[in-house]
Amino acid sequence: MTGSLFVAALAVCVVTTVAALVVPSWLRSAVTGWGTAGGGALGVAAGASTLAGGRWAAWLPEVLPLAGVRLSLDPLGGVFVAVTGGVAVCAGIYAVGYARESGRVVQATLPLFVASMLLVPAAATVSTLLVGWELMALTSLLLVLAEHAHRAEVGRAGLWYAVMTHLGFVAILAGLAFFAAGAGGEAFDQLRGATLSPAARNVVFLATLAGFASKAGIVPLHVWLPRAHPEAPSHVSALMSAAMVNLGVYGIARVGLDLLGGGPQWWWLVVLGVGALSALFGILQAAVSTDLKRLLGYSTTENMGLVLVGVGAAGFFGPGSALAALALTAAVLHVVNHAGFKTLLFLSAGSVLRATGTRDLDALGGLRSRMPYTTVLFAIGALCASALPPGNGFVSEWLLLQSLIHALPSSGVAGAITMPLAVGVIALSAGLAVATFVKAFGVGFLARPRGSGAESATESPPSMLAGMGTAAACCALLALAPAAVLPGLSAILPGAPAVSGQVALRLNGVLGTISPVLIAGSLVLAVAALLAVLRLISTRRVRRAARLWDCGAGPMSARMEYTATSFAEPLQRVFDDVLAPESDVDVTPVRESAYLVERVRFQARIPDRIEHRLYEPVLAGLKAVGRSARVLANGSVHRYLAYGFYALTGALIVLAVLR
Amino acid sequence: MTPLLQVILVVLGAPLLVGMMRQVRARLEGRAGAGVLQPWRDLRKLVRKQPITPDGTGWVFRMAPLVLAATALVAAAAVPLVSTESMAGVSDLFAVVALLALGSVTLALGGLDTGTAFGGMGASREMTVLALVEPTILVSVFALSVRADSTDLGAIVGYTAEQPLTVVSPVSLLAAAALAIVTIAETGRIPVDNPATHLELTMIHEAMILEYAGPDLALIEWASAARLSVLLGLLASLFAPWGIVTAGAGVVAVLVAMVVLVVKVAVLGALLAAGEVFMAKLRLFRIPELLAGSFVMALLAVAASFFLA
Numbered sequence A: 001m002t003g004s005l006f007v008a009a010l011a012v013c014v015v016t017t018v019a020a021l022v023v024p025s026w027l028r029s030a031v032t033g034w035g036t037a038g039g040g041a042l043g044v045a046a047g048a049s050t051l052a053g054g055r056w057a058a059w060l061p062e063v064l065p066l067a068g069v070r071l072s073l074d075p076l077g078g079v080f081v082a083v084t085g086g087v088a089v090c091a092g093i094y095a096v097g098y099a100r101e102s103g104r105v106v107q108a109t110l111p112l113f114v115a116s117m118l119l120v121p122a123a124a125t126v127s128t129l130l131v132g133w134e135l136m137a138l139t140s141l142l143l144v145l146a147e148h149a150h151r152a153e154v155g156r157a158g159l160w161y162a163v164m165t166h167l168g169f170v171a172i173l174a175g176l177a178f179f180a181a182g183a184g185g186e187a188f189d190q191l192r193g194a195t196l197s198p199a200a201r202n203v204v205f206l207a208t209l210a211g212f213a214s215k216a217g218i219v220p221l222h223v224w225l226p227r228a229h230p231e232a233p234s235h236v237s238a239l240m241s242a243a244m245v246n247l248g249v250y251g252i253a254r255v256g257l258d259l260l261g262g263g264p265q266w267w268w269l270v271v272l273g274v275g276a277l278s279a280l281f282g283i284l285q286a287a288v289s290t291d292l293k294r295l296l297g298y299s300t301t302e303n304m305g306l307v308l309v310g311v312g313a314a315g316f317f318g319p320g321s322a323l324a325a326l327a328l329t330a331a332v333l334h335v336v337n338h339a340g341f342k343t344l345l346f347l348s349a350g351s352v353l354r355a356t357g358t359r360d361l362d363a364l365g366g367l368r369s370r371m372p373y374t375t376v377l378f379a380i381g382a383l384c385a386s387a388l389p390p391g392n393g394f395v396s397e398w399l400l401l402q403s404l405i406h407a408l409p410s411s412g413v414a415g416a417i418t419m420p421l422a423v424g425v426i427a428l429s430a431g432l433a434v435a436t437f438v439k440a441f442g443v444g445f446l447a448r449p450r451g452s453g454a455e456s457a458t459e460s461p462p463s464m465l466a467g468m469g470t471a472a473a474c475c476a477l478l479a480l481a482p483a484a485v486l487p488g489l490s491a492i493l494p495g496a497p498a499v500s501g502q503v504a505l506r507l508n509g510v511l512g513t514i515s516p517v518l519i520a521g522s523l524v525l526a527v528a529a530l531l532a533v534l535r536l537i538s539t540r541r542v543r544r545a546a547r548l549w550d551c552g553a554g555p556m557s558a559r560m561e562y563t564a565t566s567f568a569e570p571l572q573r574v575f576d577d578v579l580a581p582e583s584d585v586d587v588t589p590v591r592e593s594a595y596l597v598e599r600v601r602f603q604a605r606i607p608d609r610i611e612h613r614l615y616e617p618v619l620a621g622l623k624a625v626g627r628s629a630r631v632l633a634n635g636s637v638h639r640y641l642a643y644g645f646y647a648l649t650g651a652l653i654v655l656a657v658l659r
Numbered sequence B: 001m002t003p004l005l006q007v008i009l010v011v012l013g014a015p016l017l018v019g020m021m022r023q024v025r026a027r028l029e030g031r032a033g034a035g036v037l038q039p040w041r042d043l044r045k046l047v048r049k050q051p052i053t054p055d056g057t058g059w060v061f062r063m064a065p066l067v068l069a070a071t072a073l074v075a076a077a078a079v080p081l082v083s084t085e086s087m088a089g090v091s092d093l094f095a096v097v098a099l100l101a102l103g104s105v106t107l108a109l110g111g112l113d114t115g116t117a118f119g120g121m122g123a124s125r126e127m128t129v130l131a132l133v134e135p136t137i138l139v140s141v142f143a144l145s146v147r148a149d150s151t152d153l154g155a156i157v158g159y160t161a162e163q164p165l166t167v168v169s170p171v172s173l174l175a176a177a178a179l180a181i182v183t184i185a186e187t188g189r190i191p192v193d194n195p196a197t198h199l200e201l202t203m204i205h206e207a208m209i210l211e212y213a214g215p216d217l218a219l220i221e222w223a224s225a226a227r228l229s230v231l232l233g234l235l236a237s238l239f240a241p242w243g244i245v246t247a248g249a250g251v252v253a254v255l256v257a258m259v260v261l262v263v264k265v266a267v268l269g270a271l272l273a274a275g276e277v278f279m280a281k282l283r284l285f286r287i288p289e290l291l292a293g294s295f296v297m298a299l300l301a302v303a304a305s306f307f308l309a
Helices: A003-023 A025-051 A076-096 A105-122 A128-148 A152-183 A188-192 A199-214 A225-231 A236-260 A265-287 A292-317 A322-356 A374-383 A391-405 A412-445 A462-478 A486-492 A516-537 A564-574 A609-630 A639-656 B002-028 B038-047 B059-078 B093-113 B117-148 B153-162 B164-168 B168-187 B213-239 B251-277 B283-305
Strands: A056-060 A067-071 A504-506 A544-546 A581-587 A596-607 B052-054
Touching: A003 A025, A003 A067, A003 A105, A025 B168, A067 A076, A067 A105, A067 A128, A067 A199, A076 A236, A076 A322, A076 A462, A076 A486, A105 A128, A105 A236, A105 B002, A128 A152, A128 A265, A128 B153, A152 A188, A152 A225, A152 A236, A152 B117, A188 A236, A188 B153, A188 B213, A199 A236, A199 A265, A225 A236, A225 A292, A225 B093, A236 A265, A236 A292, A236 A322, A265 A292, A265 A412, A292 A322, A292 A391, A292 A412, A322 A374, A322 A391, A322 A462, A322 A486, A374 A412, A374 A504, A374 B168, A391 A412, A391 A462, A391 A504, A391 B093, A391 B117, A412 A564, A412 B052, A412 B093, A412 B117, A412 B283, A462 A516, A486 B059, A486 B251, A504 A564, A504 A609, A516 B059, A516 B168, A516 B213, A564 B117, A564 B283, A609 A639, B002 B038, B002 B059, B002 B117, B002 B213, B002 B251, B052 B059, B059 B093, B093 B117, B093 B153, B117 B153, B153 B164, B164 B168, B168 B213, B213 B251
Parallel strands: A544 B052
Antiparallel strands: A056 A067, A581 A596
């Protein structure tokens, strides 16, 4: 059952790809969209049946030369298969209306991208994993480059993405190849039983951590993410940001917790540390970002950071403890929740982009009356992303905080120093996330339009709204009834589930109860009671329209509104030392006198500091090396012959000395 | 039953607390003052006025006061003020903090929805303060929860009531100082915000609600008062839980607990108001320093709970 569902999901995706290449263009977006959604739905079913206890393994020796393809589905992989499938359903339905103008190759690549993402968590050998990984990188790269002809930045973003993802691939390849060589086989079963020296295990873990973390957008390997995710078409952004980055977390959990079977505590402190750093840095950049999709991209870095805090805590507590189970459950639940709200947010951002032609929050606003459905859907996503009740982000962050808080008495001095700091980091990132999404929603959708694009916006077609609505329904389900998915998630670990209960979630092994339904219900009840009381006691009920308070200076224009930049200004000042914003004032005097100013140009920009400090020197150095190497090749044949002669002589001398 | 009693107590008492604090300030500043009942008179006046929809505002603007007041009501029911018997599943300290933050968020969105510079300015400042307050609250909660091994407020208060000596431990004192500072920040009192000002350079809360009038404003004013009383009551319960009843207490005990709660909150409110007389509002960009200081105290409280245990 599990296997046939999974194979059917892959088959539907591949058939859709072929169909997309042959059907006429007016039918293409419908075929690819519904095909992708169908493949995704089968993926969800396959993942769910794995979590319900179904197992499946397959060995296809003839598919790949030399190694063959070995697939197997276990609960850890099943979760990621189901999440990928769920995102694909929403993005597929959305693409029916959104991707009409896209080219043939771009549309045909979409189902293939989904298939490769389904393949990665089902891989059971190193070579299958690597092939799936590379297929995923190539298809997503093609999709990122979809609009390269329209905007120059797309090409640059694609280049960054291609380089970073392949460097990551090299790290994973090196780590896993080393692992497989030491274990004497490349099947995951053989790797599990391998006995490596501690130093070799460290090398394997750190190499794969670097590779997988770069895919998850973890600081300092995140630089591609806020470039590539915004430039991709929005349904692709959703797939990348909500499904693809998860596989980086999957890789870390698979190699670290499963194949290597845990390790020394410092491994997991490293994971926890980079997770905390990513959470803070990501949300801080998001808080001051004015590009809606770039903001969402940075928020992905933040959320993956939070997930890694959970994974790191789980590894730190050691396998078998109740706290480790709780931390891992929290991390995986956060993966699921993040997939839900980030799909919704990216799809809504795409809806805004389609309607207004801009992603710049400073030019948006007033969409509340022009795009009512998109506004409500984005509001739901923003509530979930800011980890406030009754959103779904709140539940997983609460679980994560509980696992960290209960660790204090038992985890020694390292834990006593780490855990409070981790709680502080999570709290600060939650607070900044609130500010970020108030900015994104309040400035982007409320008040009056700040630009002509926003002024002439119209609501998106029904298929796009249906895709967004599906994601919103998933978010609502996860927010109000997390008990519907929690038993499935706890199948990842042997032993009792970390969280139990239906209406109120109870923690296993430690004290703690939360009831998302009760919180939402009492809020609704309170609002109803207040409305009833107001109706009862207020004597004049008809609302009257009135002018805004304009200090008596005449009607206000849209230029007087607060923008996203001005909204984030206090935060930018508070975190001045971390963000290091750049501003540029350029005064042009009139020709006759230096004292009369003709024009003042002010430019402010907040560069990604890690990119600025870490990558730009390296890139500049590489460029300098390349330029100086040019001197060697000046086109003279004599010189090249001389190089050959010297190289041969040198090689002979070396050989003579060594022999 | 007691959650309902607490709600009634907060609904009726919150405006009186504000009136009492204003009266204390007035007397200390040498003015006669308007009397303790003045906030209730203001609310009555506001409710009778016609509701107003400023041009260009929408459903977010209209929903904000309702949601803000609803979060205050739920928080009043969830926090153990009279009894440690609390709403299981809601009375978690993280949940209460997040609920109050939800109220601030909706109000900030209401401010942004007006599209005026005042609304945006207030919203931006409020969100900045909220983001910086969050770490302190959660880390001091961490410090307090270690003893009771739970973040449930009922459990923490119950533990402290059983072991009164823990109140004078370094953990409690540091956490109390940290929580007191963030309570001031959350409720917009001096030195973080001045509830009596309408000067644009310094406003935070008042700037956000500038466009509200009539019953909407009444709801906001009431909700602000309720948040202040719930947070002061929470401080009292966490650090002076005497008089609070446990589950299954008799009617007399509950009545006594209510009186004790009123006295404790009144004393705290009077102290806060008296302190405000001697202090000036901080510059907006000095507030982070104050909050960073409170965060350090919270962190020290956690360290103390581990290393001094």
